Amino acid sequence: MTRDLSQAQLLRRGFYERSPEIVARALLGKILVHDRRGERLAGRITETEAYLGLGDAASHAFTGLSAFNAVLFGPAGYTDVFLIYGVHYCLNVSCLPDGEPGGVLFRAVDPLEGIATMARLRGLEENASAKSLTGGPGRLSEAFGITRAKHHGIDVTRTDSILRILDDGGRPKRVEVTARIGIRKAADQPLRFVVADKLATVRAR
DNA sequence: GTGAGGATCGTCT
DNA sequence: GACGATCCTCACA
Secondary structure (H helix, E strand, O other): OOOOHHHOEEOOHHHHOOOHHHHHHHHOOOEEEEEEOOEEEEEEEEEEEEEOOOOOOOOOOOOOOOOOOHHHHOOOOEEEEEEEOOOEEEEEEEOOOOOOOOEEEEEEEEEEEOHHHHHHHHOOOOOOOHHHHHEOHHHHHHHOOOOHHHHOOOEOOOOOOOEEEEEOOOOOOOEEEEOOOOOOOOOOOOOEEEEHHHHHHHHHO
């Protein structure tokens, strides 16, 4: 049941110029699009995490501005891609106006278009589950073919960007808020946002 | 079904 | 020189 994405609206910069926890929640149900070598890969966002910046020990921006985290301090609506554990890439988008650090980590999407390509990039069969395809920050980046070399610092609010986020009116019925995952510092803060029925399937495995 | 451990590299101290 | 916003594989029950 592929929706017609041609009617979907590109999210403008003002959408991202809010606090990360607001943006993280608002991004659920939106559509992440990657124009990759003439093919469109798309997925509906089902899980995000907010990283606040200077007051948040878990955030890369916590220790202050550096070349590594400069995107988080810059204008809202730019991608921040980084390598974790030397193995996986994670995709963020910057929040808050220029000069204020903050970002949202994309943790999972539901694949909509280009599923065969996603499966190939992940080294899986085409009938692989959504969870194994794009259910995790590293998996999501791999399925979309996202790397720091090609996708770091992209403006997702431009119609001619290869990475964009669209709103087709889809909204999650219910959103669960939990503690963030996979971090040690400030791990108790409720800054992870999950589409509720997704959480159920994750719990059930 | 569940848990432990290894891979691997950019960034910071 | 150490560590991390992760994922996969392999034991073991």
